[in-house]
Amino acid sequence: MTVGQEVSVRPLRRRPLWVCVGVGAAGAVLAAGRLVYSGVFVDWWVGGGLLAALVGVAFLHGVTLEVGADAYGVRYGSLLRRRRSMPWDDIADLRVHIQYGRHGEEYFRVGVLLRDGRTRRLPLPVSGSRDDRPDFDATLDALRALHRRHGSPESDHLAVISRRTAGRGAAVPLVLCLLLLAGAALAAWFVPVAGATKEAWDSAVPCAAGTPSAERGACLTTRPAVIARTEVGKAKQPSRLYFADGRPVDRVTVSREGARGFRSGDRVELTLWRGQVRVVATEDHVWQEHFTSAGSVAVLAAALVLAAGYPGARVLTHRRGRRLPDDEVLPSALPFAGVLVVTALWLLPFCYVHPLGPPASPGPLAWAAAGPLVTLGLLVLAWRATRIRTPQVAATAATATGAVPREADGEDVFLAARFLESTDYNPNHFGTHVVLGDGPPAVVPHPGPGRFAAKPVPAHRLTVQGVRRPRGGDGDGVPRGWHVAELDDAGEPVRLAAAPADLARILHALGAAGAATDGAPARA
Numbered sequence: 001m002t003v004g005q006e007v008s009v010r011p012l013r014r015r016p017l018w019v020c021v022g023v024g025a026a027g028a029v030l031a032a033g034r035l036v037y038s039g040v041f042v043d044w045w046v047g048g049g050l051l052a053a054l055v056g057v058a059f060l061h062g063v064t065l066e067v068g069a070d071a072y073g074v075r076y077g078s079l080l081r082r083r084r085s086m087p088w089d090d091i092a093d094l095r096v097h098i099q100y101g102r103h104g105e106e107y108f109r110v111g112v113l114l115r116d117g118r119t120r121r122l123p124l125p126v127s128g129s130r131d132d133r134p135d136f137d138a139t140l141d142a143l144r145a146l147h148r149r150h151g152s153p154e155s156d157h158l159a160v161i162s163r164r165t166a167g168r169g170a171a172v173p174l175v176l177c178l179l180l181l182a183g184a185a186l187a188a189w190f191v192p193v194a195g196a197t198k199e200a201w202d203s204a205v206p207c208a209a210g211t212p213s214a215e216r217g218a219c220l221t222t223r224p225a226v227i228a229r230t231e232v233g234k235a236k237q238p239s240r241l242y243f244a245d246g247r248p249v250d251r252v253t254v255s256r257e258g259a260r261g262f263r264s265g266d267r268v269e270l271t272l273w274r275g276q277v278r279v280v281a282t283e284d285h286v287w288q289e290h291f292t293s294a295g296s297v298a299v300l301a302a303a304l305v306l307a308a309g310y311p312g313a314r315v316l317t318h319r320r321g322r323r324l325p326d327d328e329v330l331p332s333a334l335p336f337a338g339v340l341v342v343t344a345l346w347l348l349p350f351c352y353v354h355p356l357g358p359p360a361s362p363g364p365l366a367w368a369a370a371g372p373l374v375t376l377g378l379l380v381l382a383w384r385a386t387r388i389r390t391p392q393v394a395a396t397a398a399t400a401t402g403a404v405p406r407e408a409d410g411e412d413v414f415l416a417a418r419f420l421e422s423t424d425y426n427p428n429h430f431g432t433h434v435v436l437g438d439g440p441p442a443v444v445p446h447p448g449p450g451r452f453a454a455k456p457v458p459a460h461r462l463t464v465q466g467v468r469r470p471r472g473g474d475g476d477g478v479p480r481g482w483h484v485a486e487l488d489d490a491g492e493p494v495r496l497a498a499a500p501a502d503l504a505r506i507l508h509a510l511g512a513a514g515a516a517t518d519g520a521p522a523r524a
Contacts (some may be wrong), residue, residue: 024056167326
C-alpha cells in the first residue's frame with residue numbers, strides 16, 4: 001500500500017499466487033502438447049492440464065488484482081477484468097463488511113455506499129487474521145482521509161456491517177423460507193395420495209380365479225420364483241434380489257435387512273399388486289414393501305412449515321428494523337424459535353393422528369382449538385420480546401420513576417457488564433462483571449462472591465457521553481439485548497456494555513462514586 005495523494009492496494013503474499021499461475025501455465029502447455037502429439041481430445045493428461053490451466057487463470061486474476069484511490073475516486077480491476085471507477089462525489093460513505101467462513105473465520109472487507117443507496121464491496125483490502133489487521137486498518141484510514149479531502153462523507157462514524165446488523169440484508173433467509181414452504185406444499189399435496197395408497201394396500205385381497213387380467217392390478221397375485229443371487233448394498237446403496245430366468249421380474253429392490261434374509265437358490269413366493277412385487281416370502285423370512293402413511297407425510301409437511309418459520313422470523317425481524325442505521329444490531333429471532341418448538345409439541349402429533357383434519361368428536365376439536373391459541377399467545381410474547389427498545393426511553397423511565405435500585409450496605413452485587421476497550425482497570429479485556437456495593441465500583445472476571453482480582457473503576461475520570469443500542473463494531477460478544485454506554489475516560493473513548501437495567505444501575509453508581517470523590521454533582 002502507498003499512502004499520500006494516492007492509495008494503491010495489491011494482494012499480500014503474492015509469491016505463492018505466482019507459483020500457482022506458473023503451475024497453470026505448465027498445465028496449459030502440457031495439454032496443448034498432448035493434443036498436438038497424440039491428437040486425442042479425451043485423455044487424462046489433457047484433462048489434468050486443462051484443469052491446472054483453469055486454476056492458473058483464477059490465480060492470475062487474484063495476483064493482478066489492484067485497488068487504487070486518488071483525488072478523483074476509487075478504481076479497481078485486474079488483468080482479466082475491466083477496471084471500474086467510482087468518483088468521490090458518488091460515494092456517500094465507506095464502511096466495513098464482516099464476512100464469515102465455513103469454520104467461523106471472520107474476513108473484513110471495505111464496502112462503498114453510493115448515494116443512490118447501492119453498496120459495492122471492494123476486492124481489496126481483505127483481513128482474515130490479526131496479522132493482517134494493521135495493514136487493513138491503515139488502508140481504510142487512508143481511503144477515509146482521501147474521501148474527507150476530496151468528497152463529502154455523510155458521517156464521520158465508521159459503520160461495521162456484520163451478520164447481526166440491519167444492513168446485512170435478508171435475501172438468504174427469504175429464499176430459504178420460500179424453498180421450505182414450497183417443499184411443505186408439495187408434501188401436503190401428497191398427503192391424500194399416500195393415505196389412499198396405504199388404505200388400498202391394507203384392504204387388498206387375493207384375486208379370484210376368474211378375475212380378468214386387466215383388473216388384477218387392484219388385487220393380490222402370487223407367483224413362485226427362485227432367487228438367482230442377492231446384492232446387499234453398502235451404506236446408502238440399494239439392495240436387490242435377482243430372480244432366475246428373469247421371471248416373473250428380473251429384479252426387485254429391497255431393504256438391506258430384507259436382502260440379508262435370502263440366499264441364492266431359495267424358492268420364494270412373490271406377491272404382486274398394481275404390477276409390482278410388494279412381498280417376497282419364504283418359510284423363514286418375509287420382506288414386505290413399506291407404504292408411507294398419510295400421517296407421516298402430514299408430519300413432514302408440518303415440520304417443513306415449522307422449519308420455514310425461523311428464517312421467516314429473521315425476515316420479519318429485519319423488516320421491523322428497516323429504519324435502523326445499517327450497522328445497528330437487530331433483535332434476536334430466538335424467541336420465535338421457542339414458539340416454533342412449543343408449536344411442534346402439539347402440531348406434529350396432531351398431524352400424525354389426524355392427517356386429513358380433525359373429526360367431529362370433541363377431543364380432536366378441542367386439541368385443534370387449544371393448540372393455535374397457545375401458539376398465538378406465545379407469538380404475542382415473542383413479538384414484544386423482540387421489539388426494538390431505544391436507550392433514551394429506558395434511561396428516562398429508570399431515572400424518572402426512581403427505578404434504579406440501591407445496594408444494601410455491606411452487600412456486593414455482581415452485574416454482567418463488559419468494558420469493550422482494554423484499560424488499566426480492564427487489562428486485556430479480562431472483566432466480565434462489575435461489582436457494586438461495599439466499596440467502589442470495580443471490574444471483576446467472575447460473577448462473585450468476593451472481590452478477588454477486582455480492579456476499581458476510576459469513576460472521577462468517567463463522563464457519560466450517551467447510551468445507544470449495540471452496533472456491528474462492538475463485536476459479536478455483546479448480546480443483542482444489551483445497551484452500550486459511551487464514556488469519556490480523561491479524553492479517551494471507552495464503551496461499557498450491559499443489560500439496559502444493569503447499565504442504568506452501573507451508571508448511577510459511577511456517578512455517585514465520582515461525585516463523592518471530587519465533590520461535584522453526579523455526571524451520570
